[in-house]
Amino acid sequence: MKEKLRYETEVRASSAFRSIESDIRRGEFSHAYFILSEDKDAIDTLFSLIAMRAYCDTACGECKECRKILLRSKPDVKYLAEGTENFSVKEMSDVIEDAGLTSFEGGKKLYFFKNFECVSEASQNKFLKTLEEPFPGVHFIMSASSSATVLPTVLSRVKQVVLSAFSEESVKNGLLADGVEPSRAERGARLSQGSFTRARAFASDEDFARHASEAVELLLGLKSSADVHTYLKSPLFSKERFLETIGMIELILTDVVRSHLSLPISLVERKQDVEAIADMYSATAAGEALDLCLKCRARLKANCVGANVADYLMLKLVEVKYKCR
Numbered sequence: 001m002k003e004k005l006r007y008e009t010e011v012r013a014s015s016a017f018r019s020i021e022s023d024i025r026r027g028e029f030s031h032a033y034f035i036l037s038e039d040k041d042a043i044d045t046l047f048s049l050i051a052m053r054a055y056c057d058t059a060c061g062e063c064k065e066c067r068k069i070l071l072r073s074k075p076d077v078k079y080l081a082e083g084t085e086n087f088s089v090k091e092m093s094d095v096i097e098d099a100g101l102t103s104f105e106g107g108k109k110l111y112f113f114k115n116f117e118c119v120s121e122a123s124q125n126k127f128l129k130t131l132e133e134p135f136p137g138v139h140f141i142m143s144a145s146s147s148a149t150v151l152p153t154v155l156s157r158v159k160q161v162v163l164s165a166f167s168e169e170s171v172k173n174g175l176l177a178d179g180v181e182p183s184r185a186e187r188g189a190r191l192s193q194g195s196f197t198r199a200r201a202f203a204s205d206e207d208f209a210r211h212a213s214e215a216v217e218l219l220l221g222l223k224s225s226a227d228v229h230t231y232l233k234s235p236l237f238s239k240e241r242f243l244e245t246i247g248m249i250e251l252i253l254t255d256v257v258r259s260h261l262s263l264p265i266s267l268v269e270r271k272q273d274v275e276a277i278a279d280m281y282s283a284t285a286a287g288e289a290l291d292l293c294l295k296c297r298a299r300l301k302a303n304c305v306g307a308n309v310a311d312y313l314m315l316k317l318v319e320v321k322y323k324c325r
């Protein structure tokens, strides 16, 4: 039986896969790639497809080689930095030492870094020499959600590939094929901004409706800086939910902008709420508030204290609302 690879059809059709596939076909498989994408679900699938293609002409998913990859039992293919913890210099030294050894099965050796943003600067520096003088038959495939976390000296030594956003239709089809119920698949795709990871979160979020209500209530209730303390302890800003909350606020604000421009909104079931918020936030104010969300995302990712970020977010929301009247 064929192992199931999530969103396979869609990722196989991506320009990122096709460009690397074509390199392999022409015998020009680069010693190192950097794939820019925030979509970690799609990256998982892309990595499996690249690995299968490295050992099988069609990445068929059914032959002995492909099956070993799908079962993650091929000793010459390694998956690194899969978690969000720091990838240390010691770990990098081990990888470099391992890469210098002959392969177990006599073929290519592949190393996939899923969250290269977690590879420390010191580890990246350690890695430079290997990228400069690559071992024959050894390939490094790195991915990160932002290239800002990757040293320019690393980027200049690798082939850069972008995994572009998927169309809403592709995302929906991918979710359906993965067994997601049609109305949820539709909602997930609509809110996905072309990312399977976001789509899956929105499609599977049991609390989606409640979360949307709470975010709407926050935006409507936040009238002056005196209201900030009321919401500081809200579960919206708990460690587990804060990033999702920002995503939800972004969705609502994007709809506010669209509503001002008389464009169709995505949260159709909350049209009245969106209009009420649009009465409070001009298009310019909503635009500035969206920039503010990006800043808060960055602060959270840089491990700033949640309560401080929440305080900053709410004070600034009040500020842009009045400034842009």
Ligand SMILES: [Zn+2]
Binding pocket: 052, 056, 057, 058, 059, 060, 061, 062, 063, 064, 065, 066, 067
């Ligand atoms: Zn195969």
